Amino acid sequence: IKDVAVAVAGSAVITKIIDVSAGLSDDAMEAQINVEADQYIPYPLDEVAIDFEVQGKSDRGPDQVEVLLAACRRENVDTRVEVLEAAVALAPDALVPTVALANALTVSSRARLAVDVLRRAVVLAPDDSNLRNNLAATLVRLHRYDEAREILEALIEAHGPQLNFLCNLTNALISLRLQEQGVARARQAVALLPQAHLAWRALGNALSYH
Numbered sequence: 001i002k003d004v005a006v007a008v009a010g011s012a013v014i015t016k017i018i019d020v021s022a023g024l025s026d027d028a029m030e031a032q033i034n035v036e037a038d039q040y041i042p043y044p045l046d047e048v049a050i051d052f053e054v055q056g057k058s059d060r061g062p063d064q065v066e067v068l069l070a071a072c073r074r075e076n077v078d079t080r081v082e083v084l085e086a087a088v089a090l091a092p093d094a095l096v097p098t099v100a101l102a103n104a105l106t107v108s109s110r111a112r113l114a115v116d117v118l119r120r121a122v123v124l125a126p127d128d129s130n131l132r133n134n135l136a137a138t139l140v141r142l143h144r145y146d147e148a149r150e151i152l153e154a155l156i157e158a159h160g161p162q163l164n165f166l167c168n169l170t171n172a173l174i175s176l177r178l179q180e181q182g183v184a185r186a187r188q189a190v191a192l193l194p195q196a197h198l199a200w201r202a203l204g205n206a207l208s209y210h
Contacts (some may be wrong), residue, residue, distance in 0.1 A: 006084065006100055006103075006104060008077065008080070009131075010074075012073065012183050013070055013071070014040065014041055014042075014069075015068060015069065016069045016073075017055065017066050017068055018033070019060050019065070020033065020064065020065055020067045021063060022057075022058075022062070022065045022201065022204055023097055023204055023205065024205070025175070025205045026140070027038070027140075027143075028143075029052075029054075029067070029122070033050070033052050033067065033200055034050065037071065038087055040069060041071050047073060047074055048071050048072065048073060048074055049071065049072055049074045049109060050069070050070070050071045050109075051070050051071075051107050051108055052068060052069050053067065053068050054066070054198070054201060055068050057197070065201065071105045074108060074109075077104060080107065081101065081104045084104055087101075087182055088101055088117075095125050097126045099119045099131065101117050102114045102117040102121060102134070104115060106138060106141075111141050111142050112194060114138050115138050115142065117138060118131065118134060118138060119135065129159050129165075131153055132151055132154075132155055133151075133152070133164050133165055133168060135151060136148040136151040136152045136155075136169075136172070137164075140168060140171050140172055140175070145172045145173075145175045148168065148169075148172045149173065152169040152172065161194075163189055163192060163196055163198060164198075166185050166186070166188055166192065166199075166202070167189055167199065167201075168186045169185050170186045171202070171205070173185060173206075174205065174206055179206065181206060182206040183206040185202075186205070186206040
């Protein structure tokens, strides 16, 4: 298996650009979006898989960011998860379907299962820093901040500072109430890539808790 692309058909997906406060942490943003999602989704929220991505600054003001909200019926994701589970069962040592399964589980709000699958993927590809970063990001979503911090600090030591490592580590540190360390890592991200919105968002989040 060389490549796997798994997606839900566009006609089954609801997308919406919404404005959210720029000063929210990832956890707070996710909580707010989940609270407000019923305004945009015509299904019971317990039947829906929701994901979002910050797009950039909002035209409404510097204190707002545009967020792309995407949602579909959970059953549409579940059928694809079942196919990927079958693929992993047929080829348990194959990396690509294992990673695809972890991504699908994350989208379907089964992050705990995604962590288990990502750990298996890390064993299959121990030198893949992106897998370890994805594992850390998923641990942050589960509020397992100490575990995420340990992984991210090891990544930075081994591979040097990278934007995603630094921003995820900032989120973990802030959640651990280590505000000064979080601000320092966010400033490091801004210095590394000053044009990256993700870096400035991480710094704004860190400073709001400082």
